[in-house]
Amino acid sequence: xxxxxxxxxxxxxxxxxxxxxxxxxxxxxxxxxxxxxxxxxxxxxxxxxxxxxxxxxxxxxxxxxxxxxxxxxxxxxxxxxxxxxxxxxxxxxxxxxxxxxxxxxxxxxxxxxxxxxxxxxxxxxxxxxxxxxxxxxxxxxxxxxxxxxxxxxxxxxxxxxxxxxxxxxxxxxxxxxxxxxxxxxxxxxxxxxxxxxxxxxxxxxxxxxxxxxxxxxxxxxxxxxxxxxxxxxxxxxxxxxxxxxxxxxxxxxxxxxxxxxxxxxxxxxxxxxxxxxxxxxxxxxxxxxxxxxxxxxxxxxxxxxxxxxxxxxxxxxxxxxxxxxxxxxxxxxxxxxxxxxxxxxxxxxxxxxxxxxxxxxxxxxxxxxxxxxxxxxxxxxxxxxxxxxxxxxxxxxxxxxxxxxxxxxxxxxxxxxxxxxxxxxxxxxxxxxxxxxxxxxxxxxxxxxxxxxxxxxxxxxxxxxxxxxxxxxxxxxxxxxxxxxxxxxxxxxxxxxxxxxxxxxxxxxxxxxxxxxxxxxxxxxxxxxxxxxxxxxxxxxxxxxxxxxx
Amino acid sequence: xxxxxxxxxxxxxxxxxxxxxxxxxxxxxxxxxxxxxxxxxxxxxxxxxxxxxxxxxxxxxxxxxxxxxxxxxxxxxxxxxxxxxxxxxxxxxxxxxxxxxxxxxxxxxxxxxxxxxxxxxxxxxxxxxxxxxxxxxxxxxxxxxxxxxxxxxxxxxxxxxxxxxxxxxxxxxxxxxxxxxxxxxxxxxxxxxxxxxxxxxxxxxxxxxxxxxxxxxxxxxxxxxxxxxxxxxxxxxxxxxxxxxxxxxxxxxxxxxxxxxxxxxxxxxxxxxxxxxxxxxxxxxxxxxxxxxxxxxxxxxxxxxxxxxxxxxxxxxxxxxxxxxxxxxxxxxxxxxxxxxxxxxxxxxxxxxxxxxx
Numbered sequence: 053x054x055x056x057x058x059x060x061x062x063x064x065x066x067x068x069x070x071x072x073x074x075x076x077x078x079x080x081x082x083x084x085x086x087x088x089x090x091x092x093x094x095x096x097x098x099x100x101x102x103x104x105x106x107x108x109x110x111x112x113x114x115x116x117x118x119x120x121x122x123x124x125x126x127x128x129x130x131x132x133x134x135x136x137x138x139x140x141x142x143x144x145x146x147x148x149x150x151x152x153x154x155x156x157x158x159x160x161x162x163x164x165x166x167x168x169x170x171x172x173x174x175x176x177x178x179x180x181x182x183x184x185x186x187x188x189x190x191x192x193x194x195x196x197x198x199x200x201x202x203x204x205x206x207x208x209x210x211x212x213x214x215x216x217x218x219x220x221x222x223x224x225x226x227x228x229x230x231x232x233x234x235x236x237x238x239x240x241x242x243x244x245x246x247x248x249x250x251x252x253x254x255x256x257x258x259x260x261x262x263x264x265x266x267x268x269x270x271x272x273x274x275x276x277x278x279x280x281x282x283x284x285x286x287x288x289x290x291x292x293x294x295x296x297x298x299x300x301x302x303x304x305x306x307x308x309x310x311x312x313x314x315x316x317x318x319x320x321x322x323x324x325x326x327x328x329x330x331x332x333x334x335x336x337x338x339x340x341x342x343x344x345x346x347x348x349x350x351x352x353x354x355x356x357x358x359x360x361x362x363x364x365x366x367x368x369x370x371x372x373x374x375x376x377x378x379x380x381x382x383x384x385x386x387x388x389x390x391x392x393x394x395x396x397x398x399x400x401x402x403x404x405x406x407x408x409x410x411x412x413x414x415x416x417x418x419x420x421x422x423x424x425x426x427x428x429x430x431x432x433x434x435x436x437x438x439x440x441x442x443x444x445x446x447x448x449x450x451x452x453x454x455x456x457x458x459x460x461x462x463x464x465x466x467x468x469x470x471x472x473x474x475x476x477x478x479x480x481x482x483x484x485x486x487x488x489x490x491x492x493x494x495x496x497x498x499x500x501x502x503x504x505x506x507x508x509x510x511x512x513x514x515x516x517x518x519x520x521x522x523x524x525x526x527x528x529x530x531x532x533x534x535x536x537x538x539x540x541x542x543x544x545x546x547x548x549x550x551x552x553x554x555x556x557x558x559x560x561x562x563x564x565x566x567x568x569x570x571x572x573x574x575x576x577x578x579x580x581x582x583x584x585x586x587x588x589x590x591x592x593x594x595x596x597x598x599x600x601x602x
Numbered sequence: 603x604x605x606x607x608x609x610x611x612x613x614x615x616x617x618x619x620x621x622x623x624x625x626x627x628x629x630x631x632x633x634x635x636x637x638x639x640x641x642x643x644x645x646x647x648x649x650x651x652x653x654x655x656x657x658x659x660x661x662x663x664x665x666x667x668x669x670x671x672x673x674x675x676x677x678x679x680x681x682x683x684x685x686x687x688x689x690x691x692x693x694x695x696x697x698x699x700x701x702x703x704x705x706x707x708x709x710x711x712x713x714x715x716x717x718x719x720x721x722x723x724x725x726x727x728x729x730x731x732x733x734x735x736x737x738x739x740x741x742x743x744x745x746x747x748x749x750x751x752x753x754x755x756x757x758x759x760x761x762x763x764x765x766x767x768x769x770x771x772x773x774x775x776x777x778x779x780x781x782x783x784x785x786x787x788x789x790x791x792x793x794x795x796x797x798x799x800x801x802x803x804x805x806x807x808x809x810x811x812x813x814x815x816x817x818x819x820x821x822x823x824x825x826x827x828x829x830x831x832x833x834x835x836x837x838x839x840x841x842x843x844x845x846x847x848x849x850x851x852x853x854x855x856x857x858x859x860x861x862x863x864x865x866x867x868x869x870x871x872x873x874x875x876x877x878x879x880x881x882x883x884x885x886x887x888x889x890x891x892x893x894x895x896x897x898x899x900x901x902x903x904x905x906x907x908x909x910x911x912x913x914x915x916x917x918x919x920x921x922x923x924x925x926x927x928x929x930x931x932x933x934x935x936x937x938x939x940x941x942x943x944x945x946x947x948x949x950x951x952x953x954x955x956x957x958x959x960x
Binding site for chain 1: 620621624625626628632633635636638640641680686687688689690702703704705706707708709710711712713714716717718719720721722723724725728731732733734735736737739740789792793794795796797799801802803804818835837844845846847848849850881882885886887888889891892901903904905906907917919920921922923924953954955956957958959960
């Protein structure tokens with residue numbers, strides 16, 4: 053490792069200000085703080101903290117940023133929302149509901165939507181950010197799972213993350229129940245039935261939560277304090293712990309040239325990574341803002357106030373509750389009646405199933421370590437193809453979840469594609485049992501295939517797409533070896549858990565700063581690519597000469 | 603390797619030596635003091651002021667300018683350039699329909715421009731760097747761990763909890779009881795005994811003997827109000843009858859020729875060609891309201907339970923297990939006009955099942 057002292061010989065750019073004495077107001081402010089807190093050493097350590105750069109590491113960032121957006125827009129909404137179930141007559145500017153009896157919660161939601169300047173856009177940004185929060189946490193979890201980032205020493209952060217997703221579900225459900233419109237009231241009615249379905253304590257628990265028989269007059273006020281104080285407070289604390297562990301343990305990194313278990317390579321927090329991450333926050337916010345303005349979400353004024361006698365067809369919860377709706381639709385009508393007591397069928401798909409799913413997810417890091425007898429610390433990630441069993445299990449879990457999620461909207465699918473609703477239900481029941489094992493098998497085979505292809509490229513080189521006619525009339529495709537070759541032209545590089553270049557334009561100096569960057573398109577300097585191409589062409593010509601002369 | 607952990611610990615430089623370094627060299631030395639090694643560092647534009655550099659800077663500046671303009675436009679729209687109050691179509695200024703989309707688009711544009719500008723700034727104009735940081739992830743000094751362990755063990759020993767069993771037992775009692783206090787305070791305050799009080803029973807609804815059958819506006823309903831095959835949601839004509847969660851009842855007038863097989867003991871519940879079932883699905887409590895007149899099927903749109911009205915609202919598909927309860931229906935004559943009344947409450951609990959339900 054050689055430390056680069058840049059610009060020592062070449063032409064220099066303007067040199068920065070001297071640092072030995074504070075001269076500027078900022079410098080003097082820094083000195084003021086240093087003399088009182090003495091944090092310059094720790095601060096420098098954090099400023100120089102290195103973050104690796106990979107597109108898949110952005111999922112967690114999106115989750116963090118959407119949470120900040122939720123706090124900002126949510127605070128705005130609290131100034132106008134009234135979490136009361138007292139009945140009022142609506143007399144706001146939305147004429148179609150004029151004179152309708154409704155709760156103050158619903159009336160104040162209409163007030164935010166129609167009579168508060170900019171209230172509707174804030175409400176919609178808030179709702180879109182909530183969907184994004186849950187989605188990015190879920191995809192972040194996939195990333196962590198498939199790359200093995202949850203392994204020792206990061207099991208604690210896996211559990212905290214799982215807690216964040218669980219609380220996110222509760223927070224989201226509480227949030228979209230607040231407007232007390234027909235859709236959310238239907239959701240609350242089902243939630244009440246779910247609580248009531250718990251054996252032994254069910255009706256006690258339901259009366260406790262709702263303060264009496266459904267709907268009562270308490271639930272919106274209680275959900276409000278859960279939504280704006282209790283759960284956000286816990287979320288904030290858990291996010292803090294999640295970040296603190298990330299800083300303490302440092303980020304994982306993919307294997308590659310120069311990557312080791314003992315080091316982390318990338319960009320320093322200050323200034324490069326901080327600028328990029330800050331910019332990315334604004335981009336995430338921009339997406340939420342644009343969606344909030346341009347894409348209508350949860351138009352509660354079309355649903356009307358909640359009324360236990362009414363429901364609209366196609367009533368769907370927000371997407372992250374959808375898997376529970378799906379499991380409820382698919383579960384057969386199996387009721388257990390024992391000694392004058394009942395365990396309703398609702399209990400299994402809505403209480404037991406999520407309990408089992410989240411317990412399995414929480415136990416997974418420990419189960420895997422136990423079964424593989426792997427007690428090592430791991431800072432380098434694994435490519436999903438290199439761990440086919442785990443990848444297969446992940447594919448299985450995603451398929452199971454996916455069938456449930458689709459079944460949560462099976463009435464809409466039935467309508468859109470003109471399929472019998474009953475066929476959709478039976479299709480979902482069968483798919484839930486049949487597809488996950490198939491997904492496991494398919495993912496396992498794909499992993500093995502990809503592994504083999506990696507080895508093949510390492511042994512025989514990259515397919516160039518150049519077909520050559522040999523003097524004996526045989527056509528062969530020229531392969532570009534990646535590294536040194538033996539007498540038979542076979543590569544001698546061993547697979548090391550890093551991505552193997554498979555396209556000509558991915559070849560290059562393995563030093564990281566020369567590697568092709570960019571997610572969708574390679575980001576390269578033109579001159580660099582041309583020089584590389586010329587070198588390759590020269591190499592190729594030399595190789596052909598040698599083959600022909602041999 | 604020019605900088606290893608040992609020879610760079612706290613940079614090993616005196617203040618005098620540091621002050622002789624250039625700013626960049628001092629920054630690198632400071633990083634190395636924390637085992638952060640800048641293995642590659644290069645100005646993106648080593649020659650200052652080239653056309654390429656100016657172009658990059660101009661593009662970033664353009665983004666920031668765009669962010670400024672969009673933010674100003676947002677403020678202008680927000681402050682009244684576009685009306686925001688809802689108007690009926692054809693009555694008054696309809697431009698309010700552009701208010702929310704414009705706000706979202708302008709805010710999104712401003713935020714996107716400032717975000718993209720910042721990222722491009724970092725990618726195009728900041729020096730290219732490749733930095734390696736030591737994780738300090740090697741096994742820690744075992745002596746350190748042992749010293750900490752000794753501190754913990756000795757401290758525990760000093761308290762004497764191990765041998766003073768009386769303290770342990772009494773503290774355990776106090777802690778256990780005190781720990782339950784918050785739980786009791788919260789749960790105890792919120793607890794409501796189920797099935798106690800007016801309208802609070804899961805076993806009974808507001809229906810009862812002689813309770814009038816009314817629609818959602820409180821108007822009494824009689825046999826003349828429905829055509830054959832028709833249905834109407836009705837409620838008990840008592841205070842809170844329309845609002846209560848278990849009141850909604852489907853009054854169905856059968857088509858000629860349709861018959862409903864009554865359950866045992868419920869033969870008299872039907873009144874001529876009228877039957878009344880609870881509208882609350884026995885699965886999760888949604889109103890089961892999609893009625894297929896020809897086949898006599900009722901569908902609950904929440905989880906697709908289906909009930910066959912002609913078989914006494916028996917569940918025929920989906921997750922529901924119990925038939926919809928049937929309301930005993932009768933008729934009374936007021937001022938020479940016939941009106942429906944209930945002849946009693948539902949003979950069984952309405953809505954989703956629960957533990958205490960037989």
